[in-house]
Amino acid sequence: MWLKAINTILTVIVGIGVAVLLYWLLNKIAELLPSRLEDKIKPWLYILPAYLALVVYLIYPTIVAFIKSFQDATSTEWVGFANFEALLTNAGFQQTLFNTVLWMIIVPTVTIILGLGIAVLADRLQPRYENLSKTIVFMPMAISMVGAATVWRFVYAYRPAGSDQVGLQNAIITSLGGDPVPWLQQSQFHLNSLLLMVMLLWAQIGFGMVLLSGAIKGVPTDTLEAARIDGADERQTFFRVVVPQIKGTIVTVFITTLISAMKTFDVVYVMTSGQFNTNILGVEFYRQLTSNFNNGAASAIVVLLLIATFPVMLYQVKHFREEAAR
Amino acid sequence: MSGTTSTTPATATTSQKTPRKAPSSREGNPAKAGWFARITLAVICFLWIVPVVGLFITSFRGETEANSTGWWTVFTNPGGFGFVGFDNYTQANATADLGNAFINSVAIALPATFIPLLVSAFASYAFTFMHFPGRDALFLIVVALLVIPNYVAFVPILDLYGSLGLSGTFPAVWLFHIGFGMSLAIYILRNYMGTLPLSVIESGRIDGASHFQTFWRLILPMSMPALASFAIFQFLWVWNDLFVALVFIGPGENSPMTVSIQNTLLSQQGAGWNLVTAGGFFSMIVPIIVFLSMQRFFVRGLTAGAVKG
Numbered sequence: 001m002w003l004k005a006i007n008t009i010l011t012v013i014v015g016i017g018v019a020v021l022l023y024w025l026l027n028k029i030a031e032l033l034p035s036r037l038e039d040k041i042k043p044w045l046y047i048l049p050a051y052l053a054l055v056v057y058l059i060y061p062t063i064v065a066f067i068k069s070f071q072d073a074t075s076t077e078w079v080g081f082a083n084f085e086a087l088l089t090n091a092g093f094q095q096t097l098f099n100t101v102l103w104m105i106i107v108p109t110v111t112i113i114l115g116l117g118i119a120v121l122a123d124r125l126q127p128r129y130e131n132l133s134k135t136i137v138f139m140p141m142a143i144s145m146v147g148a149a150t151v152w153r154f155v156y157a158y159r160p161a162g163s164d165q166v167g168l169q170n171a172i173i174t175s176l177g178g179d180p181v182p183w184l185q186q187s188q189f190h191l192n193s194l195l196l197m198v199m200l201l202w203a204q205i206g207f208g209m210v211l212l213s214g215a216i217k218g219v220p221t222d223t224l225e226a227a228r229i230d231g232a233d234e235r236q237t238f239f240r241v242v243v244p245q246i247k248g249t250i251v252t253v254f255i256t257t258l259i260s261a262m263k264t265f266d267v268v269y270v271m272t273s274g275q276f277n278t279n280i281l282g283v284e285f286y287r288q289l290t291s292n293f294n295n296g297a298a299s300a301i302v303v304l305l306l307i308a309t310f311p312v313m314l315y316q317v318k319h320f321r322e323e324a325a326r
Numbered sequence: 327m328s329g330t331t332s333t334t335p336a337t338a339t340t341s342q343k344t345p346r347k348a349p350s351s352r353e354g355n356p357a358k359a360g361w362f363a364r365i366t367l368a369v370i371c372f373l374w375i376v377p378v379v380g381l382f383i384t385s386f387r388g389e390t391e392a393n394s395t396g397w398w399t400v401f402t403n404p405g406g407f408g409f410v411g412f413d414n415y416t417q418a419n420a421t422a423d424l425g426n427a428f429i430n431s432v433a434i435a436l437p438a439t440f441i442p443l444l445v446s447a448f449a450s451y452a453f454t455f456m457h458f459p460g461r462d463a464l465f466l467i468v469v470a471l472l473v474i475p476n477y478v479a480f481v482p483i484l485d486l487y488g489s490l491g492l493s494g495t496f497p498a499v500w501l502f503h504i505g506f507g508m509s510l511a512i513y514i515l516r517n518y519m520g521t522l523p524l525s526v527i528e529s530g531r532i533d534g535a536s537h538f539q540t541f542w543r544l545i546l547p548m549s550m551p552a553l554a555s556f557a558i559f560q561f562l563w564v565w566n567d568l569f570v571a572l573v574f575i576g577p578g579e580n581s582p583m584t585v586s587i588q589n590t591l592l593s594q595q596g597a598g599w600n601l602v603t604a605g606g607f608f609s610m611i612v613p614i615i616v617f618l619s620m621q622r623f624f625v626r627g628l629t630a631g632a633v634k635g
Contacts, residue, residue: 004426008433011496015437019444027538042537043458050449050508051464053442056486057505058471061479068481118370121363129367135621136371140378142617143610144566146584149592150606151377153599154384154397166396166599168380202374210625255473263475266568270588282569285477289573295481302478309473320469324462 022049062306068299075295083300096279097304099193100262103280104308107197107204107261108254114201115208115253119216120238122209134213138206145203145266152199152271158182187277196278199267204260208253215249216242251319255312262305281305385414385603392600414604418591422605426579427586431565431612433496434575434582438503438564439557445504446511447553451541453512454519455527465516471509479505480573487574498574503567507560518552519545554623558616565613583609 026045030038072079087093118137122130140148157167161179165171170180184192219242227237243250265282268274274283281301288298380397387397391408400407419425452458453465483502484493492498522545530540546553568584575581577589591605617624 005429008429011433012436015497015500016440016444019441023444023448031536040458043452043456043461046452046456046537047449047464049445050512053445053501053505053508054468054471057479057483057502058474058509061482062474064482065478118367121367124360124363125367129364133367133371135618136374138621139614139617140374142562142566142613143378144568144584144613146568146588146592147566147606147610150587150602151381153602154380155377164395166393168376168396168398171396171398202377214625259473259475263477265477270568270592282475282477285480286569286573289480298481302475302481305475306478309475313470313473316472317466317470320466 065299065302065306068295069303071296071299073292073294073296079296083296084304087297087300087304092279093284095277096274096281096284099190099277099279100281102190102193103197103200103261103264104258106194107200108257110197110201111205111208111257112212112250112254114205115212116250118205118209119213122213123216134206134210138210140203141206143203145199146270148199148203148267149270152202156183156195158184184272184278185276190277192272192276193278196267196271199271200261200264204257208257211249211253212246215246219245255316258312259309262308381603381607384599385607386410386412387414387600389598389600392603393598410600414600415608418601418604418608421601422586422590424583424586424605424608427581427583428608430496430580431582431584431609434499434503434571435561435564437496437500438507439561441500442504442507442511442560443553443557446508446515446556447546447549448541449508450512450515450519451537451545453516454522455540455545456537465512468509468512472513474509476502476506476570484573494575494578494580496580499564499570502570502574503560503564507556507563511556511560514556515549515552518549522548551623551626554620555626558620558624561616562613 026048027042030042030045033041068075069083070078070080072082118133122133125133143151154166155168157165158170158180159165159167161174165174165180167180167183169183174180183195186192223241223245224237227241232240263282264280265286268278268280268283269286272278274280274287281304285298285301288294288301383397383400384392386407386409387400388408388410391406395403395406453461479502487493487498492501526544526548527540530544535543565582566584567582568588571582571585572588575585577585581589587602587605587609591602
């Protein structure tokens, strides 16, 4: 154990040391060149390692995913659109897609509504209590979904009627005289998917709330006072004066949560493995890759996801250019 | 319309805010800390924290007690607590080899945090303070890549690692997290560096400092809030990651805590609830300490980069 710990520390130091050394060397190489050439070449040396990482891990795999999505399970033969056809005509996969869309709509929307609500309410407390309540809501962000699963099992756990319930929700229901419910198996109205979303929301609302709260505090006080003098009530002030001024942040939070909802994997994988009609794209991808050994289908899922992210990507770029132009 | 938050450099907004905040929020909401706000928030905080309290209590209960009665019964019937001290922690450690997994998590998370920090800081410096053809286009590509989900890369990178013999090693996950942390890191850092006063950098240049020196002595120290916030973000993300570790390392000698707990304690054959909770709580200690102690920097740096949007 100690040997392992020492070994680890050494690995960490070597890993980071190599990275530092790389830049030192790149810089030395540039300095050996005549100074006019040096100035031209240095920016490229500075962005080279970063771009190398982006090309190897993001750009190259995206291209490969597109290619493999048109090939068979072992990537040996071209099959045209067969992977997509097989997926999209499969009833189970259609449900998976539908569930993913639900995640993409519900999670960001609820994050914005609750995040704004908590931020506004906390803003009215004394700073001490404001910070305390924000910290409590923000904290689950530090907890992994594996950790969250150990936590939330106690909320959703099910024991047959008659025995003592160890899950909080069923304990409340039975104490009110109802029958215990196996929550995570209730797929009518996608109830179990919603319950899984609650876990992600529990972990993520704090992040949105903190960003929104920062924006709300940045709204100039005189605009609020002007609105009040004009006779606007609290609600009107909030929706007509505050919200338009923090629109930028709302969009940022929405997009950030949208992206994380799209790529959700852990919550569903750990809690239900996608059973009981809770499957989503991330888990289906993992299943195709590791149980079905079907690279073609796995890549086709990735391509579908990339197509879904494309509008978001365009929006980001467009938005950034507008910002930069100001 | 996104007026103040986006056009003024976000750093300025945040630093001004601290002194200004106290009077403005009190004046702006005269006597509005009414019972409604207080009660609602108290209820929300209660709901938010209850699951964790349950976890914490259960992790100290005996096996039979934890598996037969709800954790909340200890308040009404303290006799049924079945307090076993740290037994569950020792036993969970023995079952899932959590001590080893803890070291692995550290070994994965630290380099996967600091290497991208360094790499992206150099790139952000070039994007902010140096002039070269194609600079803006290259930066826009970084922004576009922000939305790419990480499992896009699993199939091609598995192949690549397979032929390089990297699978199952720490560098395999380091490199992966470097790649996928890069666009966010450059985005946050460049936004922040863009708010630094150019005059300081120029005076350094006139004094004959090279870019390398300016970077190390001026820009890095001045960018601390943004560096810290990305570091915390990335550290939490890597420490808590299950998907990447599962695919590229998998269960075994090198697996981090998330994989070990998922594989031995949470999976179907399932250990007792007392062990699951002990393992779960153990895995949360480091990220929660990091989070609570660094929360301030986290928020400051994030609002600098993200409020821009």
